[in-house]
Amino acid sequence: MFRLSLFKFTRLLLFCYLSSCSSLLFASAWQHGLSMYGDFKYAPNFAHFQYVNPNAPKGGVFRQAAIGSFDSLNPFIVKGNAASGITMIYDTLLAQSRDEPFSSYGLIAEKVKVASDFTSVSFMINKKARFHDGKSIQASDVKFSFELLVEKGAPHYRSYYSGVKDVVVDNDQQVTFYFKEVGNRELSLIIGQLPILPEHFWADKDFSTSSLTIPLGSGPYQVESFDASKRITYKRVKDYWAKDLAVNKGLHNFDTMIFDYYRDDSVAFEAFKSGNFDYRLESSAKRWATGYVGENFDSGAIITSKIADKNPQGMQGFWFNLRKEKFKDVNVREAIALLFDFEWANKTLFYGAYSRINSFYSGSELSTQENISAAERAVLRPYKAQLPKAVFEPIKFLESSADGNVRGRLRKAVALLELAGYQLKDSKMQDKNGRQLSFEFLLYSKDFERVVHPFRRNLQRIGIKTSLRLVDVSQYINRLNNFDFDLVSLRKGQSISPGNEQSGHWGCDSMMEPGTANWSGVCHPVIDQLVTKLIMADTRKELVQTTKALDRVLLSQHFVIPQWYLPAYRIAYWNKFSRPNIAPIYDLGLSTWWSTQAENDQEESQ
Structure with missing residues (x-):
């Protein structure tokens, strides 16, 4: 599996x-x-x-x-x-x-x-x-x-x-x-x-x-x-x-x-073009659009190919560490998520290559849609008292005009932060004790800095202070394994048959285990029960509907700021x-x- x-x-x-x-x-x-x-x-x-x-x-x-x-x-x-x-x-x-x-x-x-x-x-x-x-x-x-x-x-x-x-x-x-x-x-x-x-x-x-x-x-x-x-x-x-x-x-x-x-990765790309190694899987839309040019490409010495990826795409995004007190309020997480302008980033940085991820099971029949189905409603009805009203309402998948104008989102984000007890004062988003809301983006790839910097500028406009720390892969893994992060950018792949592994992704038992796959530290009684129901599904139909219901609950909690996906492999190799x-x-x-x-x-x- x-x-x-x-x-x-x-x-x-x-x-x-x-x-x-x-x-x-x-x-x-x-x-x-x-x-x-x-x-x-x-x-x-x-x-x-x-x-x-x-x-x-x-x-x-x-x-x-x-x-x-x-x-x-x-x-x-x-x-x-x-x-x-x-x-x-x-x-x-x-x-x-x-x-x-x-x-x-x-x-x-x-x-x-x-x-x-x-x-x-x-x-x-x-x-x-x-x-x-x-x-x-x-x-x-x-x-x-x-x-x-x-x-x-x-x-x-x-x-x-x-x-x-x-x-x-x-x-x-x-x-x-x-x-x-x-x-x-x-x-x-x-x-x-x-x-x-x-x-x-x-x-x-x-x-x-x-x-x-x-x-x-x-x-x-x-x-x-x-x-x-x-x-x-x-x-x-x-x-x-x-x-x-x-x-x-x-x-x-x-x-x-x-x-x-x-x-x-930038050094590796130059080494690839020089013939120091044979094959490359490209993850950067900009590099794919602008970097694979020159004599070796024109002559066919290096072959580029885009191959369909028929696997579920899962969830790629900025993952909050809910073990940190400042991220425990869902209003704070939703407010921060509002200020990531995917449409602008896709147009300006990615040459329009990507689609927005709107599901933890994107790219498959398991992903929930905007309107809740009768089958999902039936799965979730026993937990209604434990879930926010929004779970049973149409999901609002936000889209911007891609022109960089996020004033409406700024106003909504401020309102959500006020619900969480924050106040914008002296150009700082402060809690009741006068402490400014601040956090760190942890990255291991320099290429990702150009994605994070515009996001940081939007956050600064409502007084949220952010920093960026770029570390090598070993440090990144060590900090992830030991919960030493605020926000990390990762992709969690998924199966077209989610099952036992889901308890490791979202279960209360896994949230404090060093090296856990439960990166955000999710612990929610309804999520635990839905995972159990999913694992024990007797039919494909039951599994699909339970997964969709779980997806809807996960999305409502804003554990992750969704990024993007491309259902294809971009590869290059020497001929x-x-x-x-x-x-x-x-x-x-x-x-x-x-x-x-x-x-x-x-x-x-x-």
Whole structure:
């Protein structure tokens, strides 16, 4: 259910998909994979995924950039900043299909069996499964991995796996997970994405301590060398135990994967144009519109491409830290949000490239619309006394004329702040004790300063004092993990099948855990109850309507100042790679690429 995202920063972000097919209970029998409602695209004994070239040649080097630095090779804990790409050395029980909604197929686990009432899931370990040192993967390694991550891993593992009651090693090749509740369809798939760690390797090591000790895995790559904070190099495992499995055919084609570190994105861009690395995912609309020009682009030496991103876009925005007293009043948060003029920024700074985000589940059928539906109203009716009246009214998605005139918003913001006990006096927005309302924007990218400065000017016009602190990625992560911030700019990706991970995003139990995914420190009884209802949804229809209702409540609390989204990947790469004709629907698919030189060498040898 998860894919890598903030662990571009140091930890795994979890990501899943769900089809809208009708409900179908799992039979309590061994299967070749798992699907939320039992609807598989790939039958048993399938040859390979449709979006790969099964004959892709192996060989060549693929070089990427990373921003900041790294001081750890352990991506599963809060401490330290883990090296980019480190999760490539690990395999999971199941491998997720990237061209169908929410299905996974056998990897370390050759077969899987789910109880008909969804109270347990059993995995049969592939007898060929091996760690890189040649030692076979046992069911005891699965139990060990689960318990290690829950006990010593990042806090989100505890909340994510909280529905597991017990793990039992049935025999050397079989392990069963027993669940606390009946009917949690998603939990079996979540367990299927468990990374498996070698018990014998960690027996004499402290897993909870950040370290540059090269870890042992079982995946398609292993660490070849590294220069801390500067570069890490991975080599393809030539005798990789799972290279011939259907889920790996046509994947992991480069012999060498290199991540070079740069202090900021602007420096990295110049290095890319000079040929210091091969591939770039562009996040700046201005740079995309104006920077990708010159001889190498004109000649085709560098290829640019815009590829549709069909994943839900989630929420990107400025996240308030509600642990700070000054942000506890929703009127204060709404007032500040009013003064971010997206339309002006989009026209002036972004060349009109983006759309405004108006949902925590944007880009999917899960996002609520302006007017509340009868189904959402029915979900929310039991909590009516605990919710503001605005939840049941049309959502007012503000739009400006993009001319920089925000006088109307300034007046409304002042009125909201007065409701919160503030008064504009001597050009300062002061509380009842005469203290000026002030806060700090915490950033890790210099490119974002041009977005924040106009926002700050609008805030200053009503006497709100702001500052901006630019730190490197390691400091940023450390401050985020320890709640040492006022406002941060982050994107929280979402799944088309939100489920157990939502408790880590919004639950009271997660708000004070260091390294939590609950960045804002949300704790609201109705939100907790809606998350539980969402997790236990029996049908796709129930899940959609509950998610929309949750979205409406989250929006009403103004935890985040929404920014923008672009449902596309903007990529550039040097013209020495090939891609399959069919792209995966729910992924960019870099693992399916191969070296053109390796392809030429292969043809010459035939």
